[in-house]
Amino acid sequence: MNVWPKGMKRTKSRVAIYKVLEAASQPLSPKEIHAKINQGDFWLSTVYRVLGQFEQEKMILRIAGMDVNHTLFELNRHEHKHFAVCIGCHQRFELDDCPIHEDVHVQAEGFEITEHRVEVFGYCAECLEKMRLSKVKHDA
Ligand SMILES: [Zn+2]
Ligand SMILES: [Zn+2]
Incomplete structure (x- = not known):
């Protein structure tokens, strides 16, 4: 647990919740986290509350989805990563490169950039294939 803040009680x-996020290879929704830890002794509201605390301590990162119900969280591994999100199945795919260049210009004098987020949406190959097949069926 290398990023656990000193002041936070275990x-x-x-x-x-931390262990679930640590083991996850991709960002998870609060519901997915809840499903993984739930042996009847945690409420979903507890997951939301703890995620809020983790977020405040910058232990985790929030990845906004298409709507609030698809907000995902992942451990802040202090890596610089961006994802493309499939609208069909909500899978995340890592981008090769950062599309933001250092010379990005903010239209406000004196603005200092400290971090950035990039959201890319589309359809993965599997979902495209599914849509193609259902369209073929529909046309036939
Ligand atoms: Zn997909
Ligand atoms: Zn970047």
Whole structure:
């Protein structure tokens, strides 16, 4: 647990949620996190509350989805990564490069950029194939 802040108490729910995020290879929704830790002793509202605390401590990153119900969270591994999100299945695919260049210009004098997020949406090959097949069926 290399990013656990000194002042944060290791409660059962915090540790359980942290472990799920640590083991995850891709960002998870609060519901997915809840499903992974739930042995009947945690409420979904607890997951939301703990995620809020983690976010405040910058232990995790929020990845906005197409709407609030698809907000995802991942451990802040202090890596510089961006994802493309499939609108069909909500899978995340890592981008090769950062599309933001250092000379990005903000139309406000004196503005200092400290971080950035990039959101790319589309359809993965699997979803495209599914759509193509359903269209063929529909046309036939
Ligand atoms: Zn897809
Ligand atoms: Zn970037």
